[in-house]
Amino acid sequence: MSGSSSRMLALLSLLQTPRDWPGHVLAERLEVSPRTVRRDVDRLRELGYRIGAIKGPDGGYRLAAGSELPPLLFDDDQAVAIAVALQSVASSGIDIEEAASRALATVRQVMPSRLRHRVDGIRFSGTESTTRVDPAVLEAVSAAVREKRMLRFDYGSSADRPARRTEPHAVVAREGRWYLIAWDLEVDDWRTFRLDRMQPRIPTGPTFTPRELPAKDAATYLAARSKGSVSEDRWPCVGEVIIRMPAREVAPFIGDGTLEELDEESCRITVGSWSWVGVVASVARFDAPFEVVGPEELREATGVLAGRFAAAVDDSSSS
Structure with a gap:
């Protein structure tokens, strides 16, 4: 937490006490100038905290009624991050959805109303993990x-x-x-x-x-x-092909491969797999003509797979 944020959190903690706080007393407690206290109070008001001003020779501040819960100091991005993180628990695989739901409700109660509205506006559904971890x-x-x-x-x-x-x-x-x-x-x-x-x-x-x-x-x-390796995040077999298919139709299905658009009807892709036959199979699923660029192992594997497909067709015809 930055010095400014830490100081404002301390200021909120003091204002939580049911009493009026003269500005100079707050300045002494926080070891800052009265001008800094005024700036911090203005910023807290901008964040949505209701802080009333006390008129008089000394002046002062009090936290408005209805703010008895200890407030939490979040900016807009942090509030969004909390809402997204707690609502994403189901897809994490950790069996704590109920606790996450209660945590979000608790945190929401101690946010300023402006941030509560932002959090309430974030609603989405995700895919629940099939594995559950205690x-x-x-x-x-x-x-x-x-x-x-x-x-x-x-x-x-x-x-x-x-x-x-x-x-x-x-x-x-x-x-x-x-x-x-x-x-x-x-x-x-x-x-x-x-x-x-x-x-x-x-x-x-x-x-x-x-x-x-x-x-x-x-x-x-x-x-x-x-990927069958030990020290590097890469496939043991990586090949390059040109496929006669628009890049926009190929892009969603190449996983961690790379893609280069050649023209409106074709693209060059680089994909990896456990084996060279696996690389060919990942390309063949696009149901479009393709040309092997390399390496030589990929060309050989293409021939092997072509032979298997031909044999499968012959076997089914003879039966």
Whole structure:
């Protein structure tokens, strides 16, 4: 919080006391000039807080009746961020929708009316995550990561398996799922574990010295593993083709690939996959003629897939 924001929050806290506050007394308590107090009061009024002025030799201020709840100091962007974040909980995968709804209602009550109207105007629906993570699991795993303590947990549905013993490194959220990246002491290697399949055992184990992750950060490591790599967020097979289809119709479906418009009816795309045949398959789904630019492995895979398609057609004809 900036010095100005911190000071105004302190000012609001003082005004919360049921009494009149002379300007010079507020200035002494906040260790600023009376002029600064006047500026801060004017800014709070602009934010929607009802602060009355007291006439007289000393002058002063009081918080208007009906403002007995401790006010929160948010600007417009922060109010929007809070509304969006709390309403997006369902898509996060953490099982705390009810708590988030209550939190939004509580925060709304202590906002100025102008910001309440902005928050009330933000309403949207999202896709609920298909996996649900117990907030207690997230808390326990996060604590083990923070404290650098060995973590034991049951994993999956099999109850007869021994508990996994790990050195937890980081918790990463990706596409509605939550993962623990950890050094697995049983296999002496890095592994990723889904939090919705974990049941931590308490208490945690001794502290450990963190190992160096084979990637620049945890998010990169998880993205790399999802693409068959270890250290870099890239596909092992990346090919380039020219497809006879307008760029606007291709763009929504190439994922993390790249696109270059050549003319109104064709474009050049670069896409990746686990295998070269997978690259060809991702291009063939556009149902349009295409030309392989390279590399040579992609040309060979195109021939392989063409042979499979031809064989499938021959088999169905003969039957």
